[in-house]
Amino acid sequence: MTTTPTGLPPLSDDTVDRIEEAVFAQIAEERDTERAHTALTRRRARRRGWLTAGGVAAAFAVGVLVTPAILNATGAASSGSSAASAPYDTTPRPQSLSGVAKDMAPSSGGAASSAGGSAPSTNEARDVIRTGSATVQVDDVRKAADALAALAKKHGGFVESQQIGSAQGPVATDGGIVPPPSGDGWVTLRVPVADLDAVMDALREQGTVLATSIGTNDVTTATTDLRAQIDSLTASVTRLTQLMSQATSVSDLLTAETALTDRQSQLQSAQQQLKDLESQVAMSSVQVTLVREAPAAADPAGFGDGLAAGWKGLIVSLNALVIALGFLLPWLALALVVALIVWAIVRTRRARRTRRAIAGSMQAAETEPEPEPQKP
Structure with a gap:
């Protein structure tokens, strides 16, 4: 409790x-x-x-x-x-040039894309490069080359490049400079595009025409883009020149000068490209390959020719035999060495077996008991 x-x-x-x-x-x-x-x-x-x-x-x-x-x-x-906005402003601006000269004009790629957006209509004249090539068989390559040069001059053209005979050029000797030997060669002609067909037809007069071809390349888009770039860069150069005159400091002047140099370089490059394309459009290139006619081979028609052909065949066969013997000689030497080694091994083994057999027979003779004489 x-x-x-x-x-x-x-x-x-x-x-x-x-x-x-x-x-x-x-x-x-x-x-x-x-x-x-x-x-x-x-x-x-x-x-x-x-x-x-x-x-x-x-x-x-x-x-x-x-x-x-x-x-x-x-x-x-x-x-x-x-790109859609206006890239240039012609109104004078007194503010600083920092960052303005850089973005003042579009790049060449932008100009190309903007120009490429508006393709030329089919009614406008197009820029087309036409080229021709041919292979002509002639008796004398050098004379044919001179004739082709005269043909180009006749149609308002010229010889752009050529090679006749050896590629090493003239050779200097005691008797003076000797031209390379006459042989196969090629000639490149530049003729007005309107005369290309006439020049190609005239090649038949120089020899046997083995092959001909004419190619075309439409460069309208490229030339249109280049012209747009040139217009854009020209306006950019003009604007930068104005900005340089308005520069108020050394840094602004250097910035504008750097941008101006870059634009001028792009402008010159575009102008050179357009000039090259326009030259190719205006003057067609014709590549002519000249080959000599192969002399006919003489067939053996008499005993003397047959004897000479047989003698040549014998010499060729002997040369082939000598070459084959020279090729097999190292292998034959190696096979001989291997055969000698195998022969020595076999001979050694046989000698050992013979010695063992002789030793065994002698040992058996020694252990065999002599026979007991027979009782009369």
């Missing part, structure tokens, strides 16, 4: 045990609830972390995949808008 303070009803041991069990059960329940809440909080925090990491990774992937396309589209739109 447990003693209780004065004024409180006495409690039995069973009651105290029940109270303790209830208190301990409540404490255990509160601990379980707290543990479950802590675990749930941790799971939620972990889930938030994974979701955050996944969102960051997805955003990064989207940025990597989408950003270049957006930048390209933005750049194309900005370049298109800048």
